[in-house]
Amino acid sequence: MATREVTRSPAVEDYCKAIFTLESRAEEPVATNRLAERLALTPGSVSAMLKRLGEVGLIEHHPYRGVRLTADGRAVALEVIRHHRLLELFLAESLQMPWDRVHAEAEVLEHVISEELEQLIAAQLGDPTIDPHGDPIPSAELELNELETLALELLREGDSGLFVRVSDSDPEMLRYLSERGIAPGDRLDVRERQPFGGPLLVAFGEGEDRREHAIGGRLAGAMRVQLDREPAQTGSASLPPTASLPGSAA
Amino acid sequence: MATREVTRSPAVEDYCKAIFTLESRAEEPVATNRLAERLALTPGSVSAMLKRLGEVGLIEHHPYRGVRLTADGRAVALEVIRHHRLLELFLAESLQMPWDRVHAEAEVLEHVISEELEQLIAAQLGDPTIDPHGDPIPSAELELNELETLALELLREGDSGLFVRVSDSDPEMLRYLSERGIAPGDRLDVRERQPFGGPLLVAFGEGEDRREHAIGGRLAGAMRVQLDREPAQTGSASLPPTASLPGSAA
């Protein structure tokens, strides 16, 4: 407990954040290599850091078997995620920073803003609960309200729902979407599903500005939808592979 | 030139900033020990860093004789000072952060905001030229418009002028002043000067809310005044010691 405050660097926070998101998208311990990929580091470096994080009590590390966050580690992750998402919203809302650039800026600032600044920003924004990409913002008490969402690519013809979020970390995708006037909060329905892993034809919006777009590839995997019907049972047939549920955190 | 971008860390920026301000308050090269004091580091550490800064061309280091910033080094310093002061103003103005806390926050943020964020903040504030402590903000082209000011403690009875600024780095002083409703921009005149290094009795403001305060000690040294009369000749008698002109940068 006492060692905690000393051992808190951008690097440490990034590890916690990464472990948190990987942990929540698959219910198993997080593997060293997954972490190395996500952080763009070598497995060797990650392994060394995991040892340290284990020693200071942020994770439980069972060598060769992966890691899990402890309650302390989860708190670190959630704090940083809260910072990140508040900052994204703040930059977009209060400073008109373009949607596709807030992520990179928040990625740095999240590690250095004080508690006090965090509160001032939250207050200024009216204690928001979702950021401009549709990601939920943990509360000041670090409660995170994850919605059940599906990747767009998992929808079937005729499905409709709410486009709730998209990964914030790919500026290309974000620019692409905003150029086409697509944003979280839009209603959507799937008109057609091309075979052979092809794109989906999806109608966005309602009434006047209803428009169709063909969406496929990685984009269809990154866009998350809150379905009108109950989500399909796990294991049900006729759904494409590469599933996952909660998805994309910071 | 090419090595520059690589060699740019918070530490490096802090050194440049510190050298800049020490350099501008005395026209001589900056001594290692002055720098060590200001940065709260040991002379040994500073000496090592100065060697590096010399090698990458940010300073000219003549061993045992002190350092001066090169044009590149000055640019680094001014950029960081611009960040710092814009941030102070932004935090105070747009987020209502109390006057005495903006400094500490800006001290960290100044090293991590992007050019783009700097511009957005400057734009939002209407390209301001002075920060909430009365310090001038370097322009985007890094021109710095230093006013000629005197420490309040150097004024004589009957002198009047504009209270233009105060060091931003001492939260105690800032809190003290703001509790008494004294802020940069106030007119002031010296009613009485107590002997033996005692306080000055100074009237602040005009008309209605004109009030007298006794000000002495370090506070009288930190408050800078733009005098109505021409500043006293250097070397003139009857002025107290501990002089200095430009003073307090970041």
Added chain:
DNA sequence: ACGAAAATCTTGGCGTGCCATAATATTTGT
């Protein structure tokens, strides 16, 4: 189902940035 190759993970050695302390060198004041 068993052993070897493949995949995965950890360890060890090394480099950089940046700080500290202690020993050494240089300048300065009288």
Added chain:
DNA sequence: ACAAATATTATGGCACGCCAAGATTTTCGT
């Protein structure tokens, strides 16, 4: 000219990255 003040140069430590070598687990062919 010599002590005191001031700077510099080891030397060492910590955080955090890399690579290469060694350990462990998983996968697979037979």
